[in-house]
Amino acid sequence: MGNCFSDLEGGKQAVGGTQQRPNNIAATNNNNGGHNDAVEFFFRSRGIQPLFTQIELSLSASNLLDRDITSKSDPMAVVYAKKRNGKLEELGRTEVVLNSLNPAWIEKVIVAFQFEIVQPLVFHVYDVDSKFHNVPVKTLKLNDQEFLGEATCVLSEIVAKQTRSLTLNLNNKNGHTSLRNLGALTIHAEETVSSRSCVEMVVHCSHLDNKDLFSKSDPFLRISRIVESGGSVPICKTEVVKDNLNPIWKPLCLSIQQFGSKDNPLIIECFNFNSSGNHVLIGKLQKSVADLEKLHIERSGANLTLPSPHHGHEKVLKGQLFVDQFCEKQQYSFLDYISSGFELNFMVAVDFTASNGNPRNPDSLHYIDPSGKLNSYQRAIMEVGEVIQFYDSSRRFPAWGFGGRTIDGTTSHCFNLNGSTGAFEVEGVEGIMAAYARALHNVALAGPTLFGPVINTAAQIAGQSISFNRNKYFVLLIITDGVITDLQETKDALVRASDLPLSILIVGVGGADFREMEVLDADNGRRLESSTGRVATRDIVQFVPMREVHSGQISVVQALLEELPGQFLTYMRSRDIKPGPLHAASTSA
Amino acid sequence: MASTFLRTLEITVISGEDLRNDRRPIKKNAFAVVRTDSYNSRRTDMDTDGGSYPKWNQKLVVDMSMHAQFITLEVQCKTSLGDKTVGTARIPVSDFVGGYVPESYLHFLSYRLRDHKGERNGIVNISVRVKVPEYASCSRTELGIPLGMGVALGQRNFGGGIVTGVPVLCNYPGKY
Numbered sequence: 185m186g187n188c189f190s191d192l193e194g195g196k197q198a199v200g201g202t203q204q205r206p207n208n209i210a211a212t213n214n215n216n217g218g219h220n221d222a223v224e225f226f227f228r229s230r231g232i233q234p235l236f237t238q239i240e241l242s243l244s245a246s247n248l249l250d251r252d253i254t255s256k257s258d259p260m261a262v263v264y265a266k267k268r269n270g271k272l273e274e275l276g277r278t279e280v281v282l283n284s285l286n287p288a289w290i291e292k293v294i295v296a297f298q299f300e301i302v303q304p305l306v307f308h309v310y311d312v313d314s315k316f317h318n319v320p321v322k323t324l325k326l327n328d329q330e331f332l333g334e335a336t337c338v339l340s341e342i343v344a345k346q347t348r349s350l351t352l353n354l355n356n357k358n359g360h361t362s363l364r365n366l367g368a369l370t371i372h373a374e375e376t377v378s379s380r381s382c383v384e385m386v387v388h389c390s391h392l393d394n395k396d397l398f399s400k401s402d403p404f405l406r407i408s409r410i411v412e413s414g415g416s417v418p419i420c421k422t423e424v425v426k427d428n429l430n431p432i433w434k435p436l437c438l439s440i441q442q443f444g445s446k447d448n449p450l451i452i453e454c455f456n457f458n459s460s461g462n463h464v465l466i467g468k469l470q471k472s473v474a475d476l477e478k479l480h481i482e483r484s485g486a487n488l489t490l491p492s493p494h495h496g497h498e499k500v501l502k503g504q505l506f507v508d509q510f511c512e513k514q515q516y517s518f519l520d521y522i523s524s525g526f527e528l529n530f531m532v533a534v535d536f537t538a539s540n541g542n543p544r545n546p547d548s549l550h551y552i553d554p555s556g557k558l559n560s561y562q563r564a565i566m567e568v569g570e571v572i573q574f575y576d577s578s579r580r581f582p583a584w585g586f587g588g589r590t591i592d593g594t595t596s597h598c599f600n601l602n603g604s605t606g607a608f609e610v611e612g613v614e615g616i617m618a619a620y621a622r623a624l625h626n627v628a629l630a631g632p633t634l635f636g637p638v639i640n641t642a643a644q645i646a647g648q649s650i651s652f653n654r655n656k657y658f659v660l661l662i663i664t665d666g667v668i669t670d671l672q673e674t675k676d677a678l679v680r681a682s683d684l685p686l687s688i689l690i691v692g693v694g695g696a697d698f699r700e701m702e703v704l705d706a707d708n709g710r711r712l713e714s715s716t717g718r719v720a721t722r723d724i725v726q727f728v729p730m731r732e733v734h735s736g737q738i739s740v741v742q743a744l745l746e747e748l749p750g751q752f753l754t755y756m757r758s759r760d761i762k763p764g765p766l767h768a769a770s771t772s773a
Numbered sequence: 774m775a776s777t778f779l780r781t782l783e784i785t786v787i788s789g790e791d792l793r794n795d796r797r798p799i800k801k802n803a804f805a806v807v808r809t810d811s812y813n814s815r816r817t818d819m820d821t822d823g824g825s826y827p828k829w830n831q832k833l834v835v836d837m838s839m840h841a842q843f844i845t846l847e848v849q850c851k852t853s854l855g856d857k858t859v860g861t862a863r864i865p866v867s868d869f870v871g872g873y874v875p876e877s878y879l880h881f882l883s884y885r886l887r888d889h890k891g892e893r894n895g896i897v898n899i900s901v902r903v904k905v906p907e908y909a910s911c912s913r914t915e916l917g918i919p920l921g922m923g924v925a926l927g928q929r930n931f932g933g934g935i936v937t938g939v940p941v942l943c944n945y946p947g948k949y
Contacts, residue, residue: 430822432822643873644873646873647872647873647874648873648874650873650874650875650878651874651875683880683881683882684874711883711896713885716865717862717863717884717885717887718864718868718882718883718884718885719883719884719885719896720883721881721882721883722881758881759879
């Protein structure tokens, strides 16, 4: 039962504009919610960008139920992440708004966006009963409050929309639609990273000291940021240049998140690489980004110094650092592209070779379990499809099979999964599953395992789409149980496709030895070469055998997806394709 | 008129990787020569300090006959004994002409270089764009035909036997 009177003093509290009330729950939350400095610094010191993008959710509601007798409800919203086991984990809450059935909350809730998993969110709106003046919102016991309604959605649904806003109807708990109109909740998402600035530099050193005995030093640079406590935290490291006392390194790109501000002092250390891990310091210097810009403009060098064993003094070395190129640019994020209309188009190809085993046999990789347990093929389709489907507005996915003998008696290495001769698309992930199940009845398993025709068809679709618009990127998922028999043709097809807006994810199911397949995934640095002497422009293939066990929340298949935003960005940035005009923030959809 | 039987290519020679002279990495002064036929060739400047991983990032504009099937790219190195060819790549024209993508697509391509003995000797990275002449691209847009479908118009028609007029509208935009 509601109070007769609202907490007037509570409603008069300042929010957001003055002292920032730390969203404590989000900060201490380790997996999904929190901003974990230690993890970010760990990755950055290895030159890897932080895996999580921080998203700020702004909430507002309309037509809420009126619970109070003499005044209106005092609503507050709570945001939860729904875990795989169904449990709800609180990510944060807004403040309490006095006397309003159409609140626009000021407090934001921060969520870490992870491209490769589905992130279901649950929103609860409460009418706050108790006095909330001078009480931290997080200490309010939800069980004491009046429940006003619940809404659920998936995070990528919100960020993939052009307006980055989603309006949901509020229902009863557990999704039961209420007989009464409980109102609606609007969620707006923004990346917390407001600045897209980054600095690209080319630096070289001259006259470095030789620290190696029989050859010259193998220098590399490590750049660290000085933190408030006085220590330093590494933010990036260059590659090692072998045997060179006047090394030039590949261009460095530092984002403003890494160096903070152009005046923040950075420590640049030059080490001699040692395979034992004991890198010897050749020299160091302290410069801010603004200082480095000055070095570039003046075309002058800065001397490295070495802390001398004789207390306090630093030995000034002959070695100098020069900044050959310096330019500030905007580096757009993956979500910038997505929300300006770029799409990921999903395509899938399923292996119908005989090595899978007769589908009627429970041992077969293609066995459809009547109890509903998904086989490896179905799991791979679901795990990739359910993530990518939000990034494709049409939800129409090309689906093929290969290595099977179709109704007309011929073995095809790229036949439409839906059985039709012309149209190769199906609707939604459910459409793929349905077409797959039907195809198992109509197609006889044959062989051999050839990827070439499927890759060429996908490449054709990707290439032709460029004529119509530049904002589509294609993702082909190939699920196979065996090693390919046309390795060179596959390499040729991949090399030809490497310059197109296409990424290929290959999942190996079953117990075969997939080592040969790993050569397609050029992670070890060896670029694929075609039979005509052409070399792949970029690495567009990710391969993973499904039986690899991963601990944690991300499945093996979803680990494939982690690289996708990076491959997408590499393609767009190399062609200087920028996202469209970003939409102004709006809290209503 | 010279453009009737020729295509103009914008080739940016970006960089080379792992270039060797007699198995030893070269020290400096590598440059690249693009040759479309015995009459048409262009070369980049020398990279004086890039060593065996030179970076040129230099755009070369070169004409190519419509008949051509291959263009050649040679990486050479200036030594005290003269210019030595480090490696050659034969680039099929079909790698950047025809195919599914629009004609003006910027292709990023990489090729294996082979030395005079036919052994592998590094990789060269380039980008190629076929320069589409103004009036040809104008007429395609006018008709709303998706690029890449190869409708013969004007100069693209060489040897096809179909007579097509070049739309006057595009040649003299001021008049209409």
